[in-house]
Each structure stands twice: as C-alpha cells, then as structure tokens.
Amino acid sequence: MAMISATVMAKEQGNKYSNKDYKRLGDRIRSNPKEVSDNDLLMLQELRLSYKEPLATIFKSIQRAAQKVDDDCICTYRVKRIESIISKLLRFPEMQVNRAEDIAGCRCIMSSTEKVYELYHRVMKNKDKLPFIIKGTIHDYIEKPKESGYRSIHINAVLKDGDNRRIEIQLRALEHHNWATLVEITDLLFSTKLKEHGKNASDDLFTFHKLLSVPNEQLTKSEKYFIADTAIKYAYMEKLGTVFARNYLDVRTQWNKMRLQRNHFFLISTGSDGIPDFKGFILFEEAEKAYFEKFINNEENRNIVLTHLKQASFTKISVAYSNYFLTFNNTLNQILLNISDSVVNSYRDNKVKAFDTYYQHFLDIIGFWMEKQWLEINSFDRDKHAKNSLKMRTEWTNSIRSGVEALNAVFSTMHKKLRFNPLYLIPYIHMKRMQKLFCEEYFKREAERQR
Numbered sequence: 001m002a003m004i005s006a007t008v009m010a011k012e013q014g015n016k017y018s019n020k021d022y023k024r025l026g027d028r029i030r031s032n033p034k035e036v037s038d039n040d041l042l043m044l045q046e047l048r049l050s051y052k053e054p055l056a057t058i059f060k061s062i063q064r065a066a067q068k069v070d071d072d073c074i075c076t077y078r079v080k081r082i083e084s085i086i087s088k089l090l091r092f093p094e095m096q097v098n099r100a101e102d103i104a105g106c107r108c109i110m111s112s113t114e115k116v117y118e119l120y121h122r123v124m125k126n127k128d129k130l131p132f133i134i135k136g137t138i139h140d141y142i143e144k145p146k147e148s149g150y151r152s153i154h155i156n157a158v159l160k161d162g163d164n165r166r167i168e169i170q171l172r173a174l175e176h177h178n179w180a181t182l183v184e185i186t187d188l189l190f191s192t193k194l195k196e197h198g199k200n201a202s203d204d205l206f207t208f209h210k211l212l213s214v215p216n217e218q219l220t221k222s223e224k225y226f227i228a229d230t231a232i233k234y235a236y237m238e239k240l241g242t243v244f245a246r247n248y249l250d251v252r253t254q255w256n257k258m259r260l261q262r263n264h265f266f267l268i269s270t271g272s273d274g275i276p277d278f279k280g281f282i283l284f285e286e287a288e289k290a291y292f293e294k295f296i297n298n299e300e301n302r303n304i305v306l307t308h309l310k311q312a313s314f315t316k317i318s319v320a321y322s323n324y325f326l327t328f329n330n331t332l333n334q335i336l337l338n339i340s341d342s343v344v345n346s347y348r349d350n351k352v353k354a355f356d357t358y359y360q361h362f363l364d365i366i367g368f369w370m371e372k373q374w375l376e377i378n379s380f381d382r383d384k385h386a387k388n389s390l391k392m393r394t395e396w397t398n399s400i401r402s403g404v405e406a407l408n409a410v411f412s413t414m415h416k417k418l419r420f421n422p423l424y425l426i427p428y429i430h431m432k433r434m435q436k437l438f439c440e441e442y443f444k445r446e447a448e449r450q451r
Contacts, residue, residue: 051104149213
C-alpha cells in the first residue's frame with residue numbers, strides 16, 4: 001500500500017464524509033482490494049483518527065471501573081490497522097466501514113472469569129453514571145464460546161454527547177486472553193490467518209487451538225494425541241521457543257532499564273519480524289500522544305497497543321502481551337501437559353513407536369526450556385540493574401523459580417504415572433534408558449554452570 005504523509009493524516013477530523021461516501025468507499029475496495037488508491041487509504045486513515053476522543057474517554061472510564069474490581073487487571077486500547085479493516089470489508093460484504101463496531105476498542109484483562117463478571121455487573125449497575133451508553137447486543141462468548149474456542153464478553157459503546165462512533169469493549173479472563181494471543185502468535189510465525197479465516201486457513205491448526213481452549217481434564221485420549229501430533233508435525237514448541245528465547249533476554253534488558261512507577265502506561269508494537277519495541281509513560285496524556293504519533297507514522301504497518309498496569313512487572317506484561325513481546329505464553333504449558341499425557345497414554349496402550357516419538361519430543365522440549373532457564377540465570381547474574389534493585393531482583397528470581405518448578409512438576413508427574421508393569425516391558429526399558437541419558441546431560445550442564 002502507498003504511504004500517506006503524516007502531515008496530511010494528522011489534520012483535524014470532522015464529518016466531511018457522508019454515509020454514501022463510506023458506502024462507495026467499501027464498494028471500491030471490495031472491487032479491487034489489492035490496488036486501493038491513495039485517496040481511499042487517506043479516507044480510511046482519517047476515519048481511524050476520528051476515533052481518538054471517544055476511545056480515550058471510554059478507555060479511562062472502563063479502566064477506573066476495572067481497577068475497583070481487580071488490582072491485577074490490565075487495560076488496553078487500540079485502533080484497527082488499515083489492513084485489518086480492508087480484510088473485514090472483504091469478509092462482510094454488507095458491512096459499511098464507518099459503522100463497523102470494532103475499528104477502535106478497549107480491553108480489560110481480569111485475573112479470573114469471576115472478576116470478568118464482577119466488572120460486567122458493575123458496568124451495568126452504574127451505566128447511568130458512565131460517560132457512555134451501551135449500543136446493540138452484548139455478546140457473552142464466555143457463556144457461549146465461538147466455534148474456534150474464543151471466550152470474551154463484547155460490549156459496544158458510544159459517548160453520551162452524541163458522538164455515534166462505536167467503541168468495542170472486551171472483558172476477558174487472563175487464561176482466555178493467553179489462548180487468544182497464542183492464536184495471533186501462530187498467525188504471525190506460521191503465516192496463517194486463523195483469526196480471520198478459521199479452519200479455512202488451516203484445518204489442523206484450527207482444531208489444535210480449539211482443543212487448547214478446552215480444560216485438559218475434559219479432553220479425550222484421541223484429542224490429546226491430536227494436540228501432540230500437531231505440535232510435532234509443525235515443530236510448534238521448537239518454533240515458538242526459538243523466537244521466545246531470542247526475544248526474552250532483550251526485552252528483559254529493556255525492561256530493567258526503565259524507571260517504573262506504581263501506575264504505568266506502556267506503548268508496545270511489533271511487526272512481522274517478531275521483534276518488539278516498547279516505551280513507558282507515567283501520564284496517560286503523554287502515552288496517548290505517543291500512541292497516535294506512532295500510529296500516524298506507522299510505515300512498517302506494525303501492531304500497536306497502549307496498555308496500563310497498576311502494578312507493573314515484567315512477568316505480568318510479558319504474559320498478557322505475549323503476542324507483542326513473543327517471550328512466553330502460558331498456554332504452552334497446556335501443550336506440554338498434553339504431550340506428557342500422550343506419553344503416558346501411549347505407554348499404557350503399549351504403543352512402542354508412538355511412545356518413542358512422544359517421549360523423545362517431550363524430552364527435547366524439556367531440554368530446550370532448561371537451556372533457556374540457564375541462559376536467563378546467567379543473564380540475571382550479569383544484569384547490573386537487577387543487582388541494584390531489590391524489587392526487580394525479587395521479581396526476576398521468582399520468575400526463574402516458577403519456570404523451573406513448572407517444568408519439574410510436569411516432568412515428575414508424568415514419570416510417576418509410568419510405573420513398571422510386565423505388560424509394558426519394552427517401552428519401560430526404553431523410557432528408563434532415555435531418562436538416564438537426559439539426567440546425565442542435565443547434571444553435566446548444571447555442573448558446568450556452577451564452575
């Protein structure tokens with residue numbers, strides 16, 4: 001797409017276009033989506049920028065409400081990229097672009113599903129006191145998830161002052177957010193479009209993510225096998241792990257150099273290269289100004305989000321924004337757990353070849369993440385900012401410890417289930433041999449680190 005000068009894009013917005021103008025715009029784009037004219041791109045950009053005031057007002061309001069419910073909440077806002085708007089126009093032929101409900105949106109990520117509903121009921125109870133009114137249907141995708149497994153509550157709001165620009169408010173629990181961001185990570189790293197096209201983008205990856213939205217104890221044996229087989233087929237954990245390991249220490253170093261306050265705003269962006277960029281601000285006004293300056297000059301078409309954390313920590317922001325930082329995602333633990341269960345199930349079913357595949361893959365993943373933990377420990381030992389800050393040192397130490405404990409828990413739990421039985425003699429002998437080799441390598445590397 002041709003780039004538009006920042007000066008032109010930044011001019012004051014008004015009602016310069018009618019509904020008919022926007023209808024014709026949609027028709028032009030749908031007729032030739034690969035060659036959108038500069039004038040039409042400018043019109044789309046002006047539409048996006050016109051959401052600035054209602055977005056900021058509704059964000060501040062919902063943020064205050066969320067913090068009264070949950071100290072650990074994370075509130076964000078974003079404006080849809082031009083590329084995403086065009087894609088939606090193509091998927092919904094009857095949609096008029098200026099009436100789209102999600103061009104601009106706010107999101108509240110709560111620590112639990114219970115907190116999500118507590119916030120929702122607070123908003124509904126106090127809606128007369130809020131600066132916005134709710135428009136249209138409220139969609140509760142937690143009670144009735146989408147086919148993909150997506151869970152969240154969607155509310156459309158407009159300001160009470162007569163501005164009819166709709167702002168989408170999403171309320172979701174952290175576990176549902178982690179799942180949703182993993183879908184976005186897959187789209188980025190595997191060049192799929194699951195978020196837009198679902199199973200038409202990739203049937204097996206769609207099913208893979210859909211199953212990951214289901215609690216582990218509710219999955220059947222065959223479904224767990226499917227998750228493990230898909231992870232192996234796409235080298236999924238290795239692919240994500242390589243990118244995460246590359247970004248983790250760089251992002252952690254950037255974080256440690258920042259002077260953080262109790263309340264902090266963060267401007268985060270990432271592009272197709274997966275390399276993140278972020279800055280911190282104390283005041284919302286400064287953060288908002290920086291967001292729209294970056295938004296206007298976004299020549300690389302990067303994803304940009306403005307987020308607020310009441311009690312900022314690296315673990316909190318990197319987990320909640322794994323699709324931007326690409327450092328970790330908690331849903332990976334569920335994938336590892338399903339691979340672990342597949343090891344146990346194939347062992348009990350006396351499927352020697354399948355057991356060999358699953359167990360070797362499991363050990364490779366454990367080995368990789370152990371290696372990552374050692375790199376992190378070494379980095380921690382060298383980081384002068386961490387050494388000089390008790391808060392930073394404590395938070396990082398706890399992060400390392402929890403990571404090691406999580407891996408050890410999965411590893412030990414699986415092996416407790418692999419008790420010897422004469423019926424499973426061949427896979428048992430094979431498992432013990434592989435376990436011995438793994439332990440020898442682990443202790444060898446640990447000894448090298450202690451030197």
